[in-house]
Amino acid sequence: MxxxxxxxxxxxxxxxxxxxxxxxxxxxxxxxxxxxxxxxxxxxxxxxxxxxxxxxxxxxxxxxxxxxxxxxxxxxxxxxxxxxxxxxxxxxxxxxxTCPAIFAGLLAAQKGVPFMPIAGIIGSDLLRVRPDWKVIDSPVGEAGKVVVVPAIxxxxxxxxxxxxxxxxxxxxxxxxxxxxxxxxxxxxxxxxxxxxxxxxxxxxxxxxxxxxxxxxxxxxxxxxxxxxxxxxxxxxxxxxxxxxxxxxxxxxxxxxxxxxxxxxxxxxxx
Structure with a gap:
């Protein structure tokens, strides 16, 4: 209570x-x-x-x-x-x-995982000022590259x-x-x-x-x-x-x- x-x-x-x-x-x-x-x-x-x-x-x-x-x-x-x-x-x-990145970070924390993948910001200038956001090859499917953002x-x-x-x-x-x-x-x-x-x-x-x-x-x-x-x-x-x-x-x-x-x-x- x-x-x-x-x-x-x-x-x-x-x-x-x-x-x-x-x-x-x-x-x-x-x-x-x-x-x-x-x-x-x-x-x-x-x-x-x-x-x-x-x-x-x-x-x-x-x-x-x-x-x-x-x-x-x-x-x-x-x-x-x-x-x-x-x-x-x-x-x-x-x-x-970005709005999706913040919600993804919160979701990662809720799920108890260190990061959450998101799409849509590949090529953005934001990646130059957020070294904690990593671009990786998708480990599944044919999605290509994805960005992973740390848990918030x-x-x-x-x-x-x-x-x-x-x-x-x-x-x-x-x-x-x-x-x-x-x-x-x-x-x-x-x-x-x-x-x-x-x-x-x-x-x-x-x-x-x-x-x-x-x-x-x-x-x-x-x-x-x-x-x-x-x-x-x-x-x-x-x-x-x-x-x-x-x-x-x-x-x-x-x-x-x-x-x-x-x-x-x-x-x-x-």
Missing amino acids: AEIVSLEALAKLVRPGQSIAIPVEGVSMAATAALIEAGVTDLRIVCVPISGMQADLLIGAKMVGALETSAVSLGEAGGAPRFGAAVRDGAFALRDS APDIALFHAPEADRAGNIRIGRHRELAAMAYAAKRTLVTVERIVDRNLLATEDSAAGVLPSLYVDRIAVAERGAWPLPLWDEYPGDDAEVARYAAMARTEEGFHAYLSGFLGRRKQVA
């Missing part, structure tokens, strides 16, 4: 230098604020498969030592300003990837979901990438909008969209925990707020001004 803890206690489980898998849907902005408040440094972020404002905040707060991702973008609000500035400054180790086994999977039951089962709906993160990670930390009394595994219909508590370590309640990003079936994203962040974070001073207000607002919600 997963333990239900405070948001602060959940953030304290993250240690400097650990690798953390974060998603593009079901983003825990509440936990992100708590991590920034806790001052955890040298985090090794794995974006599943991309990220946006969450990664940009962590980068701007000087908490990231390495980042593996297919992209970091604020979508309609434009590029991620702190990410761009940090890449230009060489502030962290950037590991360029994050220390922590961190995401936000609508609800958990008291046994620690998490409703993730159709967002199976969240399950992939949990299966591959050593520990899974989840924030949720609420705890419900009903058993989410009670029926076939409900259980189909649930991550069992077997894969969950700690849960914290954080109302509107994805804000200003959306949470499926709960609330839309606050596009105006993301745009405001994008404008302010273009400068170091503007970023810190935004961050101060963001942390203060998260405390009020908590």
Whole structure:
């Protein structure tokens, strides 16, 4: 049974230098604020498969030592300003990837094998900057060459979901990438909008969209925990707020001004 803890206690489980898998849907902005408040440094972020404002905040707060991702973008609000500035400054180790490669790496970790073969990137410039990706002859069939990518086994999977039951089962709906993160990670930390009394595994219909508590370590309640990003079936994203962040974070001073207000607002919600 997963333990239900405070948001602060959940953030304290993250240690400097650990690798953390974060998603593009079901983003825990509440936990992100708590991590920034806790001052955890040298985090090794794995974006599943991309990220946006969450990664940009962590980068701007000087908490990231390495980042593996297919992209970091604020979508309609434009590029991620702190990410761009940090890449230009060489502030962290950037590991360029692709969406299929990241999912393949997570799958390898889930299966307990050291690598997973993928197709489609033979001849890509990515192979020049990812020496850990190897091109080999396919050992079976007539596939020719394939690329093998190492397993990705994050220390922590961190995401936000609508609800958990008291046994620690998490409703993730159709967002199976969240399950992939949990299966591959050593520990899974989840924030949720609420705890419900009903058993989410009670029926076939409900259980189909649930991550069992077997894969969950700690849960914290954080109302509107994805804000200003959306949470499926709960609330839309606050596009105006993301745009405001994008404008302010273009400068170091503007970023810190935004961050101060963001942390203060998260405390009020908590």
